[in-house]
Amino acid sequence: MPNNAVVTFVGAGPGSADLITVRGLRAIGQADCILYDALIDEELLTYAPNALKIAVGKRAGKASTEQVFINRLLVSSAQRHSRVVRLKGGDPSIFGRLEEEMAALDAAGIEYAVVPGVTSACAAAATIKRPLTQRGVSRRVLFATPTTGRNVAQPNEALDDLSPQHADTLALYMAGRDRSSIARRLIEQGWAASTPVALVWNAGAIDAISETGTLASVAWAEARNSDAPLMILVGESVATERGAAIEQAAREAQTFAAAQAS
Amino acid sequence: MPNNAVVTFVGAGPGSADLITVRGLRAIGQADCILYDALIDEELLTYAPNALKIAVGKRAGKASTEQVFINRLLVSSAQRHSRVVRLKGGDPSIFGRLEEEMAALDAAGIEYAVVPGVTSACAAAATIKRPLTQRGVSRRVLFATPTTGRNVAQPNEALDDLSPQHADTLALYMAGRDRSSIARRLIEQGWAASTPVALVWNAGAIDAISETGTLASVAWAEARNSDAPLMILVGESVATERGAAIEQAAREAQTFAAAQAS
Numbered sequence: 001m002p003n004n005a006v007v008t009f010v011g012a013g014p015g016s017a018d019l020i021t022v023r024g025l026r027a028i029g030q031a032d033c034i035l036y037d038a039l040i041d042e043e044l045l046t047y048a049p050n051a052l053k054i055a056v057g058k059r060a061g062k063a064s065t066e067q068v069f070i071n072r073l074l075v076s077s078a079q080r081h082s083r084v085v086r087l088k089g090g091d092p093s094i095f096g097r098l099e100e101e102m103a104a105l106d107a108a109g110i111e112y113a114v115v116p117g118v119t120s121a122c123a124a125a126a127t128i129k130r131p132l133t134q135r136g137v138s139r140r141v142l143f144a145t146p147t148t149g150r151n152v153a154q155p156n157e158a159l160d161d162l163s164p165q166h167a168d169t170l171a172l173y174m175a176g177r178d179r180s181s182i183a184r185r186l187i188e189q190g191w192a193a194s195t196p197v198a199l200v201w202n203a204g205a206i207d208a209i210s211e212t213g214t215l216a217s218v219a220w221a222e223a224r225n226s227d228a229p230l231m232i233l234v235g236e237s238v239a240t241e242r243g244a245a246i247e248q249a250a251r252e253a254q255t256f257a258a259a260q261a262s
Numbered sequence: 263m264p265n266n267a268v269v270t271f272v273g274a275g276p277g278s279a280d281l282i283t284v285r286g287l288r289a290i291g292q293a294d295c296i297l298y299d300a301l302i303d304e305e306l307l308t309y310a311p312n313a314l315k316i317a318v319g320k321r322a323g324k325a326s327t328e329q330v331f332i333n334r335l336l337v338s339s340a341q342r343h344s345r346v347v348r349l350k351g352g353d354p355s356i357f358g359r360l361e362e363e364m365a366a367l368d369a370a371g372i373e374y375a376v377v378p379g380v381t382s383a384c385a386a387a388a389t390i391k392r393p394l395t396q397r398g399v400s401r402r403v404l405f406a407t408p409t410t411g412r413n414v415a416q417p418n419e420a421l422d423d424l425s426p427q428h429a430d431t432l433a434l435y436m437a438g439r440d441r442s443s444i445a446r447r448l449i450e451q452g453w454a455a456s457t458p459v460a461l462v463w464n465a466g467a468i469d470a471i472s473e474t475g476t477l478a479s480v481a482w483a484e485a486r487n488s489d490a491p492l493m494i495l496v497g498e499s500v501a502t503e504r505g506a507a508i509e510q511a512a513r514e515a516q517t518f519a520a521a522q523a524s
Contacts, residue, residue, distance in 0.1 A: 093387035103511035114388035125355035249365035
């Protein structure tokens with residue numbers, strides 16, 4: 001797949017080295033230069049023992065300047081090496097600043113390919129063993145982030161016009177900074193205070209932590225202070241109180257067994 | 263991770279065996295029984311030479327009955343085997359009927375775990391080398407499907423209240439059946455006829471095919487008849503006409519080089 005490409009953008013998946021795809025791991029093994037983000041599990045770098053490895057994590061408040069620097073570094077690396085991997089957390093197409101780096105490569109006439117990855121919302125759902133969609137309940141999932149390019153929380157703008165008429169499940173990326181104002185804003189827009197919420201830190205990792213509750217109970221709960229990336233999932237499908245669904249499944253199983261026996 | 267679980271739901275990723283995660287592949291290798299969906303790349307099954315393999319693909323029009331049958335089969339497999347893998351296309355938490363199967367396992371008191379996968383929207387974006395989000399342009403991505411549980415296209419319901427005020431990028435799963443009515447419905451709800459659209463068949467696979475255009479040009483174009491799964495991506499971030507972005511990147515690179523030299 002990435003055979004003609006000089007640069008391969010690779011989604012590393014979130015939290016844990018073994019959530020990368022087989023195709024992504026192969027690209028790492030073939031790379032002679034790897035540019036990697038701050039949140040990557042560095043175990044992945046051991047699969048490319050001979051590659052030049054360059055950390056390009058962004059620091060808060062200087063994101064824009066540093067993106068131009070990363071773009072330049074990516075282009076110059078591609079001019080010096082024949083197989084460059086640009087390793088990004090999660091999936092590169094979702095909140096991964098892919099466009100800026102692709103445009104820089106296009107401007108320099110450099111070929112590239114993309115290997116998709118597991119995005120954090122899916123890893124968070126897997127961590128709490130709940131789906132993001134549910135037949136007859138949740139058919140529309142919206143991914144958003146209250147964090148801007150400069151890492152400034154602006155929940156009001158990101159969450160404008162987001163009533164339950166427009167989406168059934170919300171997955172809010174990089175949402176750690178201003179949790180209670182996010183919950184308040186959603187309630188103002190028509191989400192019931194009883195809407196189930198899951199907070200998942202370090203989704204996909206061995207040390208993932210989650211808290212579940214409702215928009216009312218989670219938001220103003222004592223803040224868990226953590227620098228770990230936080231995913232907030234909102235909506236009926238992430239509810240952990242599921243007595244009725246389990247009872248219905250038990251009834252269906254009995255009906256099925258009776259029909260088989262007759 | 264899935265060590266205590268009898269059943270592990272594994273996202274196979276879309277289109278190609280090498281888009282599974284390393285963790286998912288390991289679970290397959292350890293399985294003694296695998297229940298797999300119709301769209302799975304069967305190459306994955308070769309990694310479990312000694313496991314019992316059961317195809318549980320659903321046929322159109324009988325989805326609901328068959329889901330109860332699958333639930334029952336999953337439970338009885340977990341009662342007979344110690345490591346069951348339930349292999350689903352893409353990511354299990356997105357349009358994967360995970361809730362029904364989890365509820366059946368809960369009702370039977372069987373432990374399970376989930377290994378997330380690459381969802382088709384991310385693979386489709388990678389196939390066309392475009393992001394789903396873009397700084398300052400696309401900050402909200404909505405995943406929806408016009409297909410109901412019974413595989414009946416109902417684009418009007420699924421696309422209700424989906425104006426560009428509510429989402430910047432749309433990823434429409436299983437959208438092959440009634441393309442032109444989907445496009446018409448979006449235009450009626452305020453999406454410009456010039457909004458970029460990408461149609462991606464077999465996202466993630468070697469034989470992936472894509473067509474790009476706009477809501478106006480793509481929708482009523484001569485239909486490509488294919489049984490391959492179709493992902494429709496809608497929004498400015500999937501535009502393939504990117505002259506301005508590339509020119510800006512070239513200017514930024516020059517400015518950066520000049521600043522370095524001075």
